[in-house]
Amino acid sequence: MTSTVAVLNQKGGVGKTTVTLGLASAAWASGLRTLVVDLDAQANATWTLGVDPSIENLGTGDALISRTPGAAADMMVQSGWGDDIWLLPAAGDLTEREADRRRPGSMGRLRRALDGATDDFDLVLIDCAPSLGMNTSNGLGAADGALLVVEPTIFGLRGIGPVLDLVEDVWSEENKRLDLTGVVLNRVPAISADARERIVELNKMVGTRSVWKPAIPQRVIINQAHGERSPIHAFGSPASELIEVFDALLKKLRRSL
Amino acid sequence: MTSTVAVLNQKGGVGKTTVTLGLASAAWASGLRTLVVDLDAQANATWTLGVDPSIENLGTGDALISRTPGAAADMMVQSGWGDDIWLLPAAGDLTEREADRRRPGSMGRLRRALDGATDDFDLVLIDCAPSLGMNTSNGLGAADGALLVVEPTIFGLRGIGPVLDLVEDVWSEENKRLDLTGVVLNRVPAISADARERIVELNKMVGTRSVWKPAIPQRVIINQAHGERSPIHAFGSPASELIEVFDALLKKLRRSL
Numbered sequence: 001m002t003s004t005v006a007v008l009n010q011k012g013g014v015g016k017t018t019v020t021l022g023l024a025s026a027a028w029a030s031g032l033r034t035l036v037v038d039l040d041a042q043a044n045a046t047w048t049l050g051v052d053p054s055i056e057n058l059g060t061g062d063a064l065i066s067r068t069p070g071a072a073a074d075m076m077v078q079s080g081w082g083d084d085i086w087l088l089p090a091a092g093d094l095t096e097r098e099a100d101r102r103r104p105g106s107m108g109r110l111r112r113a114l115d116g117a118t119d120d121f122d123l124v125l126i127d128c129a130p131s132l133g134m135n136t137s138n139g140l141g142a143a144d145g146a147l148l149v150v151e152p153t154i155f156g157l158r159g160i161g162p163v164l165d166l167v168e169d170v171w172s173e174e175n176k177r178l179d180l181t182g183v184v185l186n187r188v189p190a191i192s193a194d195a196r197e198r199i200v201e202l203n204k205m206v207g208t209r210s211v212w213k214p215a216i217p218q219r220v221i222i223n224q225a226h227g228e229r230s231p232i233h234a235f236g237s238p239a240s241e242l243i244e245v246f247d248a249l250l251k252k253l254r255r256s257l
Numbered sequence: 258m259t260s261t262v263a264v265l266n267q268k269g270g271v272g273k274t275t276v277t278l279g280l281a282s283a284a285w286a287s288g289l290r291t292l293v294v295d296l297d298a299q300a301n302a303t304w305t306l307g308v309d310p311s312i313e314n315l316g317t318g319d320a321l322i323s324r325t326p327g328a329a330a331d332m333m334v335q336s337g338w339g340d341d342i343w344l345l346p347a348a349g350d351l352t353e354r355e356a357d358r359r360r361p362g363s364m365g366r367l368r369r370a371l372d373g374a375t376d377d378f379d380l381v382l383i384d385c386a387p388s389l390g391m392n393t394s395n396g397l398g399a400a401d402g403a404l405l406v407v408e409p410t411i412f413g414l415r416g417i418g419p420v421l422d423l424v425e426d427v428w429s430e431e432n433k434r435l436d437l438t439g440v441v442l443n444r445v446p447a448i449s450a451d452a453r454e455r456i457v458e459l460n461k462m463v464g465t466r467s468v469w470k471p472a473i474p475q476r477v478i479i480n481q482a483h484g485e486r487s488p489i490h491a492f493g494s495p496a497s498e499l500i501e502v503f504d505a506l507l508k509k510l511r512r513s514l
């Protein structure tokens with residue numbers, strides 16, 4: 001039973017890629033066969049998973065124009081993290097694809113390319129760009145659930161409304177499986193009255209049940225893990241708090257889908 | 258003599274809006290007549306400057322399709338910060354405008370709308386969205402200089418190449434005034450060997466002269482200032498370090514243009 005999750009927020013830098021990679025790391029550590037789909041032209045997930053972006057690669061941009069059901073099967077590659085973690089790289093004209101016109105079925109193109117190509121995976125994680133355009137819509141069109149990553153600041157909270165609207169649009173127009181699976185708090189500062197206030201507001205906004213615990217704290221070791229192109233779980237005890245956090249979030253994700 | 262600066266980076270959450278507002282705050286404190294142009298559909302600069310986003314507003318989205326030179330003059334409004342700080346709000350179909358096809362002159366539409374409308378301002382600050390699409394291209398098309406905001410992480414550094422390429426493209430295709438004015442470091446953590454390493458790499462990448470000092474440290478009071486829709490300079494001594502930083506950066510900006 002494959003679970004497909006789109007990790008999204010139009011707000012930049014909240015940790016969509018960090019959360020995608022953290023969940024993939026937890027999956028790697030627990031032997032789950034996982035596919036990461038990189039929908040961001042910046043290709044940060046692709047790079048951290050050990051694949052150098054190159055015009056030679058096929059990837060999500062190509063999948064979006066392929067028209068063949070299951071076309072993504074020939075585009076996915078094994079990641080640098082291990083045999084069970086695969087990647088559909090950010091490749092092809094992703095920036096171009098963002099400007100594709102909205103037509104009937106245009107939000108279902110990624111799902112069609114993945115159709116039948118993901119049956120061997122336990123989990124599919126789709127890392128979205130900071131945008132609510134055509135690529136993110138396709139990410140939602142291909143997903144069973146949406147994971148909204150939120151940073152507890154005023155700008156972070158202001159961005160939530162339009163994201164929920166897009167989830168609603170894609171649900172009604174393209175994908176009746178789609179649901180808001182949960183809200184993940186990231187980059188939570190150790191000491192901040194402002195952040196605590198925003199978390200209270202967030203709970204009022206989406207309901208306490210939607211805001212997942214644990215929250216992910218701000219920790220510089222996350223940047224170190226990215227830099228080493230390594231799953232956070234490979235760091236052992238210096239990262240033990242983050243490892244526990246991502247294990248708990250993965251567990252919650254699997255129960256929720 | 259009006260100086261127009263585009264504040265950009267495709268990478269999300271590096272502080273484009275924070276730096277735009279910090280420079281506007283320093284300008285407010287020193288009595289400079291300043292126009293903030295909000296090119297991000299999320300409208301965070303618009304909101305913090307005291308204007309509630311509304312479909313009633315005219316703004317950058319409308320300016321991009323107006324065709325009339327100086328059309329922005331009737332769209333700009335006084336901000337909530339004070340008489341000398343004005344705003345061209347994020348309004349109109351900005352998300353739609355992002356998908357406009359590239360044609361001859363399409364990157365010069367914002368400049369045309371601002372042409373003659375900014376003569377009374379000392380400084381024009383253009384806050385760009387996390388994208389290298391048509392809206393950001395127009396921001397660069399209207400600017401004398403580009404300010405690249407960078408967070409010292411591996412993802413932060415990976416994003417720089419494509420931004421410099423776009424500056425190059427807009428310079429060659431549309432705007433021969435355009436230059437990379439400088440690189441501003443933001444969200445620098447107090448203690449991080451990883452961040453220090455990235456700053457060394459950044460200096461190698463763009464040259465030490467391009468990387469401006471001082472860097473902007475990670476400080477939770479910034480979020481508080483945003484939340485209160487207030488210039489950071491209004492906070493007085495609790496924000497004295499940041500006030501000094503933005504004063505120094507504004508000084509450097511004015512000398513560089």
Ligand SMILES: Nc1ncnc2c1ncn2[C@@H]1O[C@H](COP(=O)(O)OP(=O)(O)OP(=O)(O)O)[C@@H](O)[C@H]1O
Nearest residue numbers: 012013014015016017018130187217218219269410
């Ligand atoms: N909990 C955290 N602690 C410390 N650093 C973090 C944390 N989460 C994210 N970061 C760092 O913050 C930056 C932004 O995170 P990330 O790139 O994952 O966000 P994003 O939402 O994917 O950004 P974009 O909108 O550009 O896709 C990165 O450099 C990342 O390493």
Ligand SMILES: Nc1ncnc2c1ncn2[C@@H]1O[C@H](COP(=O)(O)OP(=O)(O)OP(=O)(O)O)[C@@H](O)[C@H]1O
Nearest residue numbers: 012153269270271272273274275387444474475476
């Ligand atoms: N130096 C800093 N210290 C603490 N918080 C900061 C700092 N700079 C930015 N932030 C906070 O980080 C978040 C991202 O910053 P900001 O929105 O300015 O970035 P951006 O590049 O404009 O994002 P986007 O790509 O979404 O437009 C905001 O909540 C902001 O308040």
Ligand SMILES: [Mg+2]
Nearest residue numbers: 016017040044
């Ligand atoms: Mg990302």
Ligand SMILES: [Mg+2]
Nearest residue numbers: 273274297301
């Ligand atoms: Mg911004």
